[in-house]
Structure formats: structure tokens, C-alpha cells
Amino acid sequence: MTGRGWYWDGCKLGMLLALGWASTSSVLAQVTPSRVASITYTPSLDRNRFSTAELVALDADVTVAADAETRLRLYEIQVSKMVETTRFLCEPQGPAPLPGPGVDWTYRASNRSLIGRFRLSCSVVNDLSQAYGLLPPEATSININRTVQNYSIPVLRVAGPGKVSRFINWVWSLPRLA
Template identity: 30%
Template sequence: MSVKSDRFAFVSLLAIALTLCANPVQAQFPQPDADGDYRRVNHHHWEVVDPDPNGLNCRMPDGCTYDDIMGYNCPRFTGNYLDYPIRGTLQVGQRFRGFFSNVGGTFRDNRGLPWVFVGENYDGNTRGCFVRANSNFVKPISLAVPSNLKQDTALPMTITFVEEMAGITVPDDNTTRSAYGGDLRLYDVHIAKMFEVTHYFCQRQRLGHLWWMYRAGGGSINMGRFQITCAQANTIANRFGLGKTETTTIRYSAEEGYRRVETFEIPILNLYGPNIPRWLDFTETFSPN
């Protein structure tokens, strides 16, 4: 490469770096395509920018919920989003939490255009419906989470996969004691790990669900068998959000013993602050089968 080419490459890289430094928000947030559409965007927090005084229409098939759609139990969910009834409207400036599709990111209608599901409205009552994921209507925003509120220290446990069955074995005899000195119990963190691992593999393999055998006391205490569907895992990941990754070791075994051991970087649920009582409420109702 010539000196002139080297100089041109250096100047180009410097310009890119200066642009990113001067526009940190653009570097941080997902960007729309040339048509203003946000396609396959794994981003939770949004703000309405549609200036229409009547508000931004939020649509949903009658008689269906998000869980119905994720579990393929909503026959009216056909991809004709514009034909869905208007459940309500969102006004400019309202912020909401978007839920992902089963394959991650925004949803697509039968024209191939993206929509985002309004799972939680921070500034209004309209939620549980779809709005267009286009820069004319919404924009991605940041809702910072105080790092000192996170409960994300890894706990000792052994995770195994035996064909269609997953297992989690923990050394603790008493899983009701506090995990971090607060309200979260060891039990709550163990259940969270089951959902995190299930969600991770549902995003990467053709799974419908995972069965989990949960044992405490190093394996001597049977805590029950739990079924977690991919739809359930996706719903939980959306409702609580996923934070940093945690190194997770999984032992793959068969009748003759362990065949291999693999390590994965699996995102963990954001169990902090106001999410803690919500998670405690959930684990109280999540029972073994």
C-alpha cells in the first residue's frame, strides 16, 4: 500500500472515530434503515415521536395476549397488523418497554415491515399491543439502571444436559436463605438460572421447551421437575430484561457418563430494585409439574 493510501485510510478512520465521539447516542442506539425502519433490533426501551395529536395507534388481535402469540395460540395473529383493532394510542413523549419476538428483535408483518410490542408503558395506560417500529413513530432511548442495585453474583451450581432433560444441582441444603443479604432467596436465583439458560438455547436451537430437574443438598434433596417453554422464557426475558453475561458451564452427559463440558456466556435477568418483588411474586406461583 502506498504512503498516500495509508494516509487516506488513517484520515478515514480518524473521521469515523471523531464522529462516534461527537455522537455517542448514535453509536449506542440501533439505527433505522434508509426507510426509517428498525429491523431485528434487540432493544427494550422506546419513546414515541409521532406528532399526530390523535396519538400513535397501538393494535392487537381481539382475545389474544402476548403469551398467546409467543405460544402460537392466537389464530387471529396473521401478520395483517393494520387489520388488527386499535387497542389504544400512545402520545408523543411517552416511553415504553418493548418485548421481543420469539426469534429476537422486532416483529414483521406480511409486508415485511417491523413492529414493536408495547409490553410496559411507563407514562400511560396503553400497552399489550403493537406499534410500527419506524423512526417516524418511535425512537430507541436509554433507561439507565444503577449498577449498585444489581444482584448478579454467580452462585455455585452444576448444570447438566441429558438428552431432552436439563438438571441443576446446588450444594445448599436450605434454599430459602438470602442469596445476597436481601430479599432474593437462593431458590429465586436458581429458578432465574433455569429461565436464563432456557432462553439462551431457545434463541439458538429449535426447541419448544426444556424440562429441568432441580436438586439441592448436592443432589440429595429433590426440589421437583419444572417445565419451561421457549414462550415462557422469552416472556420472562422481556419482562425483566437481560443484563450482563455470566460464564455458565454445562455438562453434557449420557448413560456412560459425561461426554463433554462446554462453557457459554449467558445473559442474566436484571433482578434488582423494583424487579425483585416482581420476581418473588413470580417464583411463588411457578411450581414444579
């Protein structure tokens, strides 16, 4: 990590609003399977540090279309799953509340090759949830401290008029960790 930092923080909300991310228009809700093999979360022991998590995809190629109706690929759907999971972990009453400001994600393909590393702060994932809205929860398995449990985690509403292209742009502008 160098320079100005590698995560979007709460002061970016103005940009989200200016780009129209906070639209309240009615949208068609659509849930696309995220095709996630595993999510492993390790809480930080320091309240000033980011916790770590790893998402492993079910597929080696995450550039394929997630469905026929949107332009979303598995890549964007799986980053959305990271946002949803981070938001869930940021809840103070959650199963393993974050001791720090967010999660540093490692994203891997099914063959374990590194796809990317991202930093998601609680403030950013909450801003995204407000801007896009949430769909009903889906079961998500998370390995926390070597124990895998299923949790009901609300799904980010990325489908709908204008939302898909904005979400794709956000995903591709998300700085990568070194």
C-alpha cells in the same frame, strides 16, 4: 402432569403485561452469585417434546438470603439461572439448540435431594427476558452430551424497584411437574 398442563406458554404474556412485568423504568443492576454446582442438559430427540436439564445447587439449604440488599433467596436466584439457561438453549444458533418447545428442569440441593421440577417454555423465558431485561453475560458451565463447556449467558435483571417482589411471586406461582 395432569389437567390443563404445567407450563406457562406464550398466551400468558398478557398477564405479565397486566402485572407490570413489562416496565421499562430504569433500575439498579445487581448481579448475585447463583451458587450452582452443575447444570446438565439433555436435548430431546423429538421436536414436539421438551428437553431435560438438571440444576444442582452448591448448598443443601436454598432458602437462605442470596444477599443483604434484596429479598431474593438462593432459590429464586437459581430459578433465574434456569430461565437464563433455557433462553440461551432456545437460541437457534446456540451450542445445542432445543429441538422442542422448552426444557423440563429438575432442581436439586447439594445433597441430591429434590427441590422441584419445572417446565420452562421458550416463549415464557423470552417473555421474561423482555419484561425484566438482561445484564451482561456471565460464564455458565453446562454439561451437554457428557461434555462440560463454559458459555457466556446474559443474566436476567431481577433486581430493581418492584422487580424483586414480582419475580418472587412469579417463581412461587410457577407450576411444579409431578
